[in-house]
Amino acid sequence: MPNAFALPSGQIIITDQLVKMADSQQEIDSILLHEIGHVVHRHGLQQIIHGSIVTLIITMFAGDATAVEEMIVALPAFLLESHYSRGNESEADEFAFKQMVELGIDPIYFATMFEKMLASKDDLKQNDDDAKSKDESDKDYGKFLSTHPSSPSRIQRAREYSDKYFK
Numbered sequence: 001m002p003n004a005f006a007l008p009s010g011q012i013i014i015t016d017q018l019v020k021m022a023d024s025q026q027e028i029d030s031i032l033l034h035e036i037g038h039v040v041h042r043h044g045l046q047q048i049i050h051g052s053i054v055t056l057i058i059t060m061f062a063g064d065a066t067a068v069e070e071m072i073v074a075l076p077a078f079l080l081e082s083h084y085s086r087g088n089e090s091e092a093d094e095f096a097f098k099q100m101v102e103l104g105i106d107p108i109y110f111a112t113m114f115e116k117m118l119a120s121k122d123d124l125k126q127n128d129d130d131a132k133s134k135d136e137s138d139k140d141y142g143k144f145l146s147t148h149p150s151s152p153s154r155i156q157r158a159r160e161y162s163d164k165y166f167k
């Protein structure tokens with residue numbers, strides 16, 4: 001599935017499918033820089049801390065120590081499924097845009113990459129309508145989009161950076 005995410009250790013994982021979707025190195029760079037933004041701002045760590053507090057509160061109420069073990073087992077899945085907050089997303093975006101400007105990469109590539117992901121999501125949805133149940137097809141695509149909501153405003157913001165520094 002097309003996806004990219006940052007581990008709290010600072011490692012960034014990007015899947016083949018997402019790389020294939022890109023038409024240029026600059027588009028891949030824009031995704032990587034966005035993920036680096038999450039690492040720099042320690043968003044992954046905030047998520048774990050937030051998740052741990054929730055689990056500990058549940059444990060206190062339930063008096064169940066195995067819940068903590070379950071949490072540790074569930075952690076990788078939690079990282080894949082969890083959503084960053086809207087604030088975290090725009091913080092990572094701003095980091096990516098500024099780094100792109102500094103590196104001489106037009107932030108327009110961020111916009112084109114996200115537009116492509118949006119378009120492929122619509123395409124797949126159409127193709128999958130007969131072939132699979134909706135639940136099944138929803139799982140296959142848009143993992144990155146589901147954890148990184150691609151609102152038109154972030155694409156717009158990338159275009160603003162592009163206009164300001166590359167026009």
Ligand SMILES: [Zn+2]
Pocket residue numbers: 034035038084088089092147148
């Ligand atoms: Zn993100």
